[in-house]
Amino acid sequence: MLILQRYILRQGLLASVLSLVVFLGVVSALFLAELLGEAAQGDLPGGSVLLMLVLRLPEAIMLVGPLALLTGLLMTLGRLQEESEMVVMRSGGLAYRKLLRPVASVALLWAGGLLIVSGWLSPLAVERSATLLADAARNAVVAGLRPGQFDRLNQGRTTIYVGGIDRRSDELSDIFIQHMEDGTTQVLTASSGRLWLPGEDEDRYLLLTDGHQVSHLSEPLEGGIREMSFARNELKLPAPEDASVESEASFSLPQLWPADTPSERREWHWRLAAPLAGVLLGLLALPLSSRKPRQGRHGSVVAALLLYLVYSNAIHGGLILMEQHEAMRGPGLWPVHGALLLLVLGLFWRHWRAW
Incomplete structure (x- = not known):
């Protein structure tokens, strides 16, 4: 050349x-x-x-x-x-x-x-x-959370606030959760909780302890408001979208x-x-x-x-x-x-x- x-x-x-x-x-x-x-x-x-x-x-x-x-x-x-x-x-x-x-x-x-x-x-x-x-x-529920800040998950349908996170045990403290689905709004507060993954292909749960739950329709005056207190609540989290x-x-x-x-x-x-x-x-x-x-x-x-x-x-x-x-x-x-x-x-x- x-x-x-x-x-x-x-x-x-x-x-x-x-x-x-x-x-x-x-x-x-x-x-x-x-x-x-x-x-x-x-x-x-x-x-x-x-x-x-x-x-x-x-x-x-x-x-x-x-x-x-x-x-x-x-x-x-x-x-x-x-x-x-x-x-x-x-x-x-x-x-x-x-x-x-x-x-x-x-x-x-x-x-x-x-x-x-x-x-x-x-x-x-x-x-x-x-x-x-x-x-x-x-793992986004725990790995994506930031203590002291509001985090939005599931395309904005779920808002989570935690006061503190122990990264070694995934223990959460001072929890606030708002979830909106099918015209219903749920608000939960708990003093502590942790994420639970029963198995590789099973649903995810958030175990809350010593908390309070309020649920109502998008228009609270139409369907009323339901309140309850709990010592232990296994909250099933929405299934993540298929990432395949x-x-x-x-x-x-x-x-x-x-x-x-x-x-x-x-x-x-x-x-x-x-x-x-x-x-x-x-x-x-x-x-x-x-x-x-x-x-x-x-x-x-x-x-x-x-x-x-x-x-x-x-x-x-x-x-x-x-x-x-x-x-x-x-x-x-x-x-x-x-x-x-x-x-x-x-x-x-x-x-x-x-x-």
Whole structure:
């Protein structure tokens, strides 16, 4: 490989990695806001937010990886155009295929990395996230409580206040609980209590001692108010929402083919979408970076972003159609990739003729 080709290869990879870091920062901020919202609702322990954010990185890479490659290559090739280095290459007799080689190498390397992420790393992250959420759902009542503060659980239906917590024995003191369900409100106070998990797959109970209970309808004047005192009360807690995910999301790519169900077939097409997009968009950067003298450098970037938006929306639209029809046969997402491939070939032919 020529020194010039190695330079383009190195600069293209570096610019793509930097673009990926920037895009991951933006997407991670959105994911973090979503996770913090779940933690505020009591669906996720606060201490697990950062771990869940790390486990969602493969998903973020699949979303923005192809765009980062396209942006990085456009930045690299656009700089060569702006500084007239492309003109020097053409006047020096550099063959078009020698310019294509480093660009194709970057695209293939990037697509290989996306294939590893979508085919193997993403299922591992999904499986780990499901396990973490299942454990958090069982232990969130104690692990998520903060002494001296009101905590909301079960999507805001339950509010708990405890004056103190003994983390070694999970003993609670000075307990206040308000639970609203099906138009009924219950308010309980107790001097002490503890969480009771009878078994791995059984219900959860909160054992309260020396307390008082008040229950009424949403409109207290309609149904009256019921009051009672108790020495011991076993309060059955609402069952946590199922934190499991669809089984195909935790399958590796080889396990999804041949597909046995429409959902597995749809998942298989989705896993291949990011690597194929990496190849096609990476190759597309070369003809898109070409521009006439004195033409602005941002025109190709805007066109590339618009093209990526249309392409990514078409992929998600195809996935929605596959989900609605639940068919085991059909073109799937291949027409979307095929349309972009035809565009790439057409632009390559035009660029090669102009070279």
